[in-house]
Amino acid sequence: MDLRFPEAEPTVAEVQALDAVLGVSVVAQGWEREHGGAHRASALRPRLLGALHALQDRVGWISPGGLGELSRRLDVPPADAYGVASFYAMFALEQRPTTVVHVCADLACQTLGAGALLDSVEATCGIPNESGGTASWHPSPCLGLCERGPAVLVTVAGDPPREAVIAPATPDDVAVALRTGPNALAEQAAVVAAVPQAASADSAANLVLLKRVGVVDPLSVDDYRAHGGYQALRAAVAMGPANVIREVTESNLVGRGGAAFPAGRKWAAVAGQPVRTHYLVCNADESEPGTFKDRVIIEGDPFSVIEAMTICAYATGCEIGYVYLRGEYPRAREHLQHAIQAARERGLLGPDVMGFGFAFDIEIVRGAGAYICGEETAIFNSIEGYRGEPRSKPPFPVEVGLFGKPTVVNNVETLVNVLPIMLIGGPAFASIGTTGSTGTKVFCVSGSVERAGVYEVPFGVTLRELIDLAGGVPKGRSLKAVLMGGAAGSFVRADEIDFPLTLEGARAANTTLGSGVVMVLDDSVDMAVFLRRIAAFFRDESCGQCVPCRVGTVRQEEALVRLTIGPRQEHDMVLLREVGQVMRDASICGLGQTAWSAIESAIDRLGVLT
Amino acid sequence: MTQTDTARIDTTRIDTRPQETPVGLPRRAVTIQLDGHEIKVPEGATILDACESRGTAVPTLCYGDTLDPVNACRLCVVEVENSRVLVPSCSRKVEPGMVVHTDTERVRHSRKMVLELLGSSVDLSAAPSVAGWMKQYGADPTRYGEIAKTVKQPVKIDNELYVRDYSRCILCYKCVDACGEQWQNSFAITVAGRGFDAHISTEFGVELPESACVYCGNCIAVCPTGALMFKTEHDMRELGTWDESAQRQTDTICPYCGVGCTLTLHTQDNEIVKVTSPLDHSVTSGNLCIKGRFGFQHVQNHKRD
Numbered sequence: 001m002d003l004r005f006p007e008a009e010p011t012v013a014e015v016q017a018l019d020a021v022l023g024v025s026v027v028a029q030g031w032e033r034e035h036g037g038a039h040r041a042s043a044l045r046p047r048l049l050g051a052l053h054a055l056q057d058r059v060g061w062i063s064p065g066g067l068g069e070l071s072r073r074l075d076v077p078p079a080d081a082y083g084v085a086s087f088y089a090m091f092a093l094e095q096r097p098t099t100v101v102h103v104c105a106d107l108a109c110q111t112l113g114a115g116a117l118l119d120s121v122e123a124t125c126g127i128p129n130e131s132g133g134t135a136s137w138h139p140s141p142c143l144g145l146c147e148r149g150p151a152v153l154v155t156v157a158g159d160p161p162r163e164a165v166i167a168p169a170t171p172d173d174v175a176v177a178l179r180t181g182p183n184a185l186a187e188q189a190a191v192v193a194a195v196p197q198a199a200s201a202d203s204a205a206n207l208v209l210l211k212r213v214g215v216v217d218p219l220s221v222d223d224y225r226a227h228g229g230y231q232a233l234r235a236a237v238a239m240g241p242a243n244v245i246r247e248v249t250e251s252n253l254v255g256r257g258g259a260a261f262p263a264g265r266k267w268a269a270v271a272g273q274p275v276r277t278h279y280l281v282c283n284a285d286e287s288e289p290g291t292f293k294d295r296v297i298i299e300g301d302p303f304s305v306i307e308a309m310t311i312c313a314y315a316t317g318c319e320i321g322y323v324y325l326r327g328e329y330p331r332a333r334e335h336l337q338h339a340i341q342a343a344r345e346r347g348l349l350g351p352d353v354m355g356f357g358f359a360f361d362i363e364i365v366r367g368a369g370a371y372i373c374g375e376e377t378a379i380f381n382s383i384e385g386y387r388g389e390p391r392s393k394p395p396f397p398v399e400v401g402l403f404g405k406p407t408v409v410n411n412v413e414t415l416v417n418v419l420p421i422m423l424i425g426g427p428a429f430a431s432i433g434t435t436g437s438t439g440t441k442v443f444c445v446s447g448s449v450e451r452a453g454v455y456e457v458p459f460g461v462t463l464r465e466l467i468d469l470a471g472g473v474p475k476g477r478s479l480k481a482v483l484m485g486g487a488a489g490s491f492v493r494a495d496e497i498d499f500p501l502t503l504e505g506a507r508a509a510n511t512t513l514g515s516g517v518v519m520v521l522d523d524s525v526d527m528a529v530f531l532r533r534i535a536a537f538f539r540d541e542s543c544g545q546c547v548p549c550r551v552g553t554v555r556q557e558e559a560l561v562r563l564t565i566g567p568r569q570e571h572d573m574v575l576l577r578e579v580g581q582v583m584r585d586a587s588i589c590g591l592g593q594t595a596w597s598a599i600e601s602a603i604d605r606l607g608v609l610t
Numbered sequence: 611m612t613q614t615d616t617a618r619i620d621t622t623r624i625d626t627r628p629q630e631t632p633v634g635l636p637r638r639a640v641t642i643q644l645d646g647h648e649i650k651v652p653e654g655a656t657i658l659d660a661c662e663s664r665g666t667a668v669p670t671l672c673y674g675d676t677l678d679p680v681n682a683c684r685l686c687v688v689e690v691e692n693s694r695v696l697v698p699s700c701s702r703k704v705e706p707g708m709v710v711h712t713d714t715e716r717v718r719h720s721r722k723m724v725l726e727l728l729g730s731s732v733d734l735s736a737a738p739s740v741a742g743w744m745k746q747y748g749a750d751p752t753r754y755g756e757i758a759k760t761v762k763q764p765v766k767i768d769n770e771l772y773v774r775d776y777s778r779c780i781l782c783y784k785c786v787d788a789c790g791e792q793w794q795n796s797f798a799i800t801v802a803g804r805g806f807d808a809h810i811s812t813e814f815g816v817e818l819p820e821s822a823c824v825y826c827g828n829c830i831a832v833c834p835t836g837a838l839m840f841k842t843e844h845d846m847r848e849l850g851t852w853d854e855s856a857q858r859q860t861d862t863i864c865p866y867c868g869v870g871c872t873l874t875l876h877t878q879d880n881e882i883v884k885v886t887s888p889l890d891h892s893v894t895s896g897n898l899c900i901k902g903r904f905g906f907q908h909v910q911n912h913k914r915d
């Protein structure tokens with residue numbers, strides 16, 4: 001291919017930034033082995049996303065010179081690289097200050113005073129995305145820190161780049177960060193602060209998936225092993241791949257990422273594919289507003305994710321695993337990166353895992369601010385260095401997935417469930433919870449509750465019991481509604497919270513568990529503002545590929561604005577429903593298909609807007 | 611350009627179009643039910659192929675020409691039993707026992723809404739068939755009100771050969787595929803941005819002469835809405851002199867090299883106003899290069915000398 005590159009020259013800093021990432025990569029052979037080919041551009045293309053991060057982190061934007069240099073080195077058409085860079089919210093294509101303040105404007109933080117915080121930041125820092133000055137700010141979608149909102153993330157480009165979380169944030173904290181840099185801030189809360197059940201020995205004793213959070217040193221592989229780590233992998237190897245899949249199948253474990261697909265069926269399908277290579281993708285994109293459980297697991301117990309992925313890889317014949325980690329999770333990235341390195345050094349990852357005679361290694365792919373990349377086929381395009389647009393299914397990932405090969409995609413929480421399954425066996429696991437929903441579930445309880453955080457309970461606990469566990473709504477307020485499953489989920493009324501939290505219970509209650517979001521709204525929440533935020537979220541996050549979602553999410557927001565602010569058109573309610581219907585029926589992926597669910601349930605169940 | 615070449619373009623008429631599209635190797639037949647009728651279609655066919663074989667009309671926008679379907683417009687959706695959502699007929703392959711409905715309430719609603727959503731945001735006036743479908747499905751793009759966001763923007767005129775009027779762009783990805791790996795391998799344009807802000811662009815939006823564009827014009831040929839247009843056509847439309855009913859189409863062989871591409875010359879008042887190539891032509895599949903596509907300007911300049 002004969003590509004034409006722009007003439008703009010990169011700066012020294014940009015060249016250094018690219019040298020640093022394009023010089024080293026542990027699984028580069030894996031990357032370069034499969035794909036590319038004369039047509040679909042360069043074999044180096046999967047390095048595109050990382051290279052864009054390197055430029056952004058170093059100089060604070062993607063300049064024409066930087067993009068040109070990157071395109072030349074990766075042999076990627078510059079227009080393509082531009083198309084990819086412009087897909088992601090974290091990449092700036094115009095120069096802006098090196099310090100950027102991301103202020104969460106999303107749902108849980110709204111119930112915790114994000115509106116006032118945004119106003120005060122605007123008063124001190126001026127309008128969003130302004131290019132002058134030393135720092136710019138912008139309202140951000142959910143930062144996955146909902147248990148201690150209102151949340152702020154500060155990023156500072158440079159060598160090295162710095163990131164800091166401020167949560168909960170006050171206007172003063174933000175002012176300090178802007179004046180003196182994020183280092184002046186106090187350390188962020190300990191990981192375990194997000195697990196209220198860990199505070200008492202009684203409730204901690206019931207934890208399975210979260211039992212090591214706050215107990216082990218997440219940076220020490222020895223401590224992990226001292227707390228039962230790597231026993232599950234030993235058990236898995238002792239029983240052999242086929243039996244591992246049998247146990248997972250008998251456990252009735254279903255996916256925790258939202259779609260509740262049986263994990264054993266997925267694994268068996270990939271294991272049975274004669275084509276090689278097989279890939280494993282651990283989905284840690286976690287961008288559904290109100291979801292932060294995967295962050296807590298990775299930050300608090302990163303080796304458990306590595307061990308679980310290794311078991312899955314062993315059973316399904318995957319040689320390479322990717323953790324697709326949401327871009328705004330600095331501590332999770334640091335802990336996981338450290339853990340992967342430590343595991344390699346101890347031979348727990350690499351060409352001969354623990355001397356058991358199989359190879360497996362893990363690479364982190366850092367997302368760059370795109371909710372859609374958590375969709376199971378968009379994630380492939382993103383890893384491969386393309387725009388994170390969902391692919392059409394069929395074919396399904398188990399047949400044609402990452403780099404066109406059979407691929408297991410599982411959520412972080414789904415994977416770590418495999419550890420107890422290996423240790424107690426599938427049938428024993430299946431006896432926890434209910435017949436239809438087995439095991440424990442990690443719920444992300446946020447909003448108007450006394451003790452927000454992640455709660456691990458057996459399936460079958462009622463929604464009321466879970467809210468009580470979190471201390472209920474604060475004194476002096478009353479429960480108005482609960483948003484189940486996040487922006488893509490649905491509302492239930494205060495008088496509807498006695499259903500059991502199981503897949504079948506949620507279905508019977510005409511709602512969803514989704515990714516485990518339980519967002520509690522009290523009577524102080526302005527539903528009009530809340531619903532407009534949901535609509536704005538989908539409008540921002542639509543990939544733009546298909547008409548029902550690309551235009552429908554805009555029309556939905558416009559109609560909501562008219563219905564809540566005015567001027568109201570006679571037929572706006574009909575319009576809203578008709579737009580909702582085409583998004584649900586004819587969109588390519590789950591984003592568009594669910595973009596109307598929460599708003600519909602607010603109208604039909606909560607009686608808003610009427 | 612010699613005198614004889616000019617003469618050949620002006621006078622020769624050779625219709626090289628094959629009578630039928632080649633069907634390839636014999637394939638096994640799959641039985642499906644389409645709107646209540648059992649039919650047999652070759653394995654690997656799409657639902658749209660099946661519809662066409664029965665003469666069932668299905669509107670399509672992003673499908674067509676010889677590019678792989680991206681199935682992004684969702685106009686062609688049909689209802690397949692046991693599928694939670696509607697499926698795009700242009701790209702979904704038939705499976706044995708599939709039960710397909712092309713004219714249910716849900717299908718009509720989705721088609722109406724896709725047309726409305728597009729019609730309320732994009733200028734579809736140069737897209738053939740759309741007005742008819744709007745009528746057929748009862749689409750009313752005006753009901754989204756005055757404030758409805760659109761993609762309206764100034765026409766991009768940065769070269770003498772063709773213009774880009776993205777107010778007419780439905781983001782069907784065809785031009786990107788034609789420019790990229792599926793045809794031309796120039797990779798001058800891409801989809802940039804996200805959501806409603808997604809748009810066709812060069813790197814950093816640079817003008818075409820600074821980009822990798824080689825002016826093959828294959829993107830113009832595939833554009834279903836007239837967003838990409840010969841400058842001649844654009845100028846004539848601006849002047850109000852563009853008149854398709856007064857145009858003649860003449861097939862000829864491109865004189866510039868030995869490949870032998872078929873050119874279809876569109877003439878109005880004895881002037882060549884645009885050049886296409888038959889999609890089903892074995893040599894070009896609709897593709898041309900700058901010489902075949904735009905060389906007529908030299909012909910006409912030469913004539914005027």
Ligand SMILES: Cc1cc2nc3c(=O)[nH]c(=O)nc-3n(C[C@H](O)[C@H](O)[C@H](O)COP(=O)(O)O)c2cc1C
Nearest residue numbers: 255256257283285286287374375376410411414590
């Ligand atoms: C728009 C969209 C975003 C998604 N985001 C995530 C995510 O961040 N994490 C996740 O695990 N699954 C996400 N999913 C679900 C995945 O498509 C997929 O079902 C899941 O990763 C499969 O893993 P599981 O079976 O273990 O749940 C998302 C789906 C959609 C449609």
Ligand code: SF4
Nearest residue numbers: 543545546549589592
């Ligand atoms: S539904 Fe939305 S996010 Fe999904 S493919 Fe279509 S435009 Fe993209």
Ligand code: SF4
Nearest residue numbers: 779780782783785833
């Ligand atoms: S310019 Fe034309 S061909 Fe290209 S995406 Fe837009 S409508 Fe499709």
Ligand code: FES
Nearest residue numbers: 104109143145146
């Ligand atoms: S961090 Fe603000 S809503 Fe999740």
Ligand code: FES
Nearest residue numbers: 681683684686700
């Ligand atoms: S024609 Fe099938 S999706 Fe556009």
